Amino acid sequence: xxxxxxxxxxxxxxxxxxxxxxxxxxxxxxxxxxxxxxxxxxxxxxxxxxxxxxxxxxxxxxxxxxxxxxxxxxxxxxxxxxxxxxxxxxxxxxxxxxxxxxxxxxxxxxxxxxxxxxxxxxxxxxxxxxxxxxxxxxxxxxxxxxxxxxxxxxxxxxxxxxxxxxxxxxxxxxxxxxxxxxxxxxxxxxxxxxxxxxxxxxxxxxxxxxxxxxxxxxxxxxxxxxxxxxxxxxxxxxxxxxxxxxxxxxxxxxxxxxxxxxxxxxxxxxxxxxxxxxxxxxxxxxxxxxxxxxxxx
Amino acid sequence: xxxxxxxxxxxxxxxxxxxxxxxxxxxxxxxxxxxxxxxxxxxxxxxxxxxxxxxxxxxxxxxxxxxxxxxxxxxxxxxxxxxxxxxxxxxxxxxxxxxxxxxxxxxxxxxxxxxxxxxxxxxxxxxxxxxxxxxxxxxxxxxxxxxxxxxxxxxxxxxxxxxxxxxxxxxxxxxxxxxxxxxxxxxxxxxxxxxxxxxxxxxxxxxxxxxxxxxxxxxxxxxxxxxxxxxxxxxxxxxxxxxxxxxxxxxxxxxxxxxxxxxxxxxxxxxxxxxxxxxxxxxxxxxxxxxxxxxxxxxxxxxxxxxxxxxxxxxxxxx
Numbered sequence: 001x002x003x004x005x006x007x008x009x010x011x012x013x014x015x016x017x018x019x020x021x022x023x024x025x026x027x028x029x030x031x032x033x034x035x036x037x038x039x040x041x042x043x044x045x046x047x048x049x050x051x052x053x054x055x056x057x058x059x060x061x062x063x064x065x066x067x068x069x070x071x072x073x074x075x076x077x078x079x080x081x082x083x084x085x086x087x088x089x090x091x092x093x094x095x096x097x098x099x100x101x102x103x104x105x106x107x108x109x110x111x112x113x114x115x116x117x118x119x120x121x122x123x124x125x126x127x128x129x130x131x132x133x134x135x136x137x138x139x140x141x142x143x144x145x146x147x148x149x150x151x152x153x154x155x156x157x158x159x160x161x162x163x164x165x166x167x168x169x170x171x172x173x174x175x176x177x178x179x180x181x182x183x184x185x186x187x188x189x190x191x192x193x194x195x196x197x198x199x200x201x202x203x204x205x206x207x208x209x210x211x212x213x214x215x216x217x218x219x220x221x222x223x224x225x226x227x228x229x230x231x232x233x234x235x236x237x238x239x240x241x242x243x244x245x246x247x248x249x250x251x252x253x254x255x256x257x258x259x260x261x262x263x264x265x266x267x268x269x270x271x272x273x274x275x276x277x278x279x280x281x282x283x284x285x286x287x288x289x290x291x292x293x294x295x296x297x
Numbered sequence: 298x299x300x301x302x303x304x305x306x307x308x309x310x311x312x313x314x315x316x317x318x319x320x321x322x323x324x325x326x327x328x329x330x331x332x333x334x335x336x337x338x339x340x341x342x343x344x345x346x347x348x349x350x351x352x353x354x355x356x357x358x359x360x361x362x363x364x365x366x367x368x369x370x371x372x373x374x375x376x377x378x379x380x381x382x383x384x385x386x387x388x389x390x391x392x393x394x395x396x397x398x399x400x401x402x403x404x405x406x407x408x409x410x411x412x413x414x415x416x417x418x419x420x421x422x423x424x425x426x427x428x429x430x431x432x433x434x435x436x437x438x439x440x441x442x443x444x445x446x447x448x449x450x451x452x453x454x455x456x457x458x459x460x461x462x463x464x465x466x467x468x469x470x471x472x473x474x475x476x477x478x479x480x481x482x483x484x485x486x487x488x489x490x491x492x493x494x495x496x497x498x499x500x501x502x503x504x505x506x507x508x509x510x511x512x513x514x515x516x517x518x519x520x521x522x523x524x525x526x527x528x529x530x531x532x533x534x535x536x537x538x539x540x541x542x543x544x545x546x547x548x549x550x551x552x553x554x555x556x557x558x559x560x561x562x563x564x565x566x567x568x569x570x571x572x573x574x575x576x577x578x579x580x581x582x583x584x585x586x587x588x589x590x591x592x593x594x595x596x597x598x599x600x601x602x603x604x605x606x607x608x609x610x611x612x613x614x615x616x
Contacts, residue, residue, distance in 0.1 A: 136592065234558070249446055280437065
């Protein structure tokens with residue numbers, strides 16, 4: 001019996017296979033994965049079938065309709081808008097903004113971290129000083145100030161402003177890994193044989209960081225959804241014309257709404273909870289898959 | 298060690314200069330000037346112009362910047378349009394509230410995080426450990442504001458156990474009653490924020506203890522026959538707990554950032570709420586001062602942490 005095990009252990013399983021194994025052995029991770037995919041699909045398909053202007057039209061006669069009344073499954077808000085449709089559009093916007101911010105900030109963070117860690121020396125020192133400085137800045141306040149003083153503010157500006165601050169943790173993580181990789185033999189071997197730095201960085205070092213990058217990107221996706229909705233909640237995120245899940249929860253700042261009309265904001269809060277919890281759980285399972293000591297599968 | 302501390306302080310000087318430049322640039326982009334609030338239909342345009350010249354608003358930017366920095370060192374951040382009072386007076390009244398709430402939150406965070414981290418590390422790979430790690434994943438994933446809103450709704454409105462806003466109730470009488478009422482108002486926001494702030498401390502403490510457990514000195518202590526409880530309290534804890542104390546300074550940035558949400562949701566009259574209030578009233582002198590203060594507090598927080606770390610962990614000093 002030991003014999004057959006040894007022969008199978010000789011072949012290193014591919015990354016994808018390891019991840020698959022991990023998800024198969026962790027029911028909750030599998031559930032989160034399927035659930036997230038289905039939820040996002042449903043939100044996008046349903047939102048695509050809706051007409052934004054029709055949904056956001058104010059209908060004063062339906063103000064604060066209870067769930068089930070007048071055919072509103074999740075009731076209606078202050079403007080008599082359908083709670084379910086607003087929820088779906090808000091969720092789609094939040095997911096899209098979170099995704100865009102994650103792509104931009106992760107890309108920048110990966111490149112910044114790889115260059116800083118790979119070259120080391122004074123370049124690394126200088127880049128880390130910049131990192132340290134931005135890290136200390138009160139980011140939430142500066143984002144809010146920027147959002148208020150930028151003329152012609154729109155969703156794209158918001159994505160760029162948020163990305164300016166969200167690349168930090170990625171850069172830090174990637175730098176430490178790139179630093180370790182740059183000391184490995186394969187890098188020196190490649191350099192001796194005349195490969196240029198660009199090729200070494202992106203063709204040889206990058207693939208070795210891929211599992212870390214996947215984990216980090218998944219976790220920052222969940223985090224960015226949280227930050228975007230938080231800023232929209234305060235009123236400094238997505239512009240008024242683009243409702244976000246945070247905008248929907250911000251109705252809860254009215255003492256009457258939070259106490260006696262929970263259907264207006266509670267569904268949005270639950271959607272955020274479910275989304276961030278399940279995406280983070282996928283990230284955690286991916287992290288376990290990437291670390292042989294923690295694997296459950 | 299003094300050399301490390303000195304070097305660390307010298308690094309901070311350019312950081313403060315860049316921070317002040319950044320805030321100054323932001324302030325210049327904000328519409329309005331110190332006289333915007335006092336303009337009335339009766340204001341004479343030429344007089345206003347003379348006032349602006351006198352205040353140096355037409356000077357080149359570097360003169361204005363120098364002027365601004367000198368004023369700041371004197372504690373003069375200008376006048377609030379909204380309250381018609383000096384910015385320092387306006388902020389001073391709120392700062393004390395934020396200070397108390399933050400202090401309360403930090404103490405609670407450690408009270409929750411340290412036992413959890415210790416238990417998870419000591420009983421590694423048991424169900425207890427898995428439970429704590431699951432709790433840790435939940436606190437990591439949930440956005441602070443959603444947790445606060447849900448907590449306020451559940452405990453403030455549905456169950457009605459805690460007040461839903463403010464920092465002190467009007468009916469509180471006497472010094473003692475006043476303090477009690479303040480504490481009562483801080484419990485819900487404090488506990489909720491503290492629960493979500495435990496993540497990194499629990500994680501750090503757990504992995505530190507797991508590491509320490511496999512060190513030679515611990516094996517030696519066990520071999521000598523030191524009882525397991527003493528191994529933990531004397532050999533492992535001492536090494537693992539010290540860095541935790543040093544993290545307090547780093548957590549200032551997070552706490553202050555969180556204060557914007559906490560104070561807005563619980564209508565708690567602190568600096569975070571003042572900030573949002575000033576933003577919506579376009580009270581830019583207050584905003585500038587608050588961003589600067591928050592930045593400087595965070596700078597000093599990290600300075601403090603770095604110094605404590607260098608005292609606690611000699612390896613950092615060698616570099």
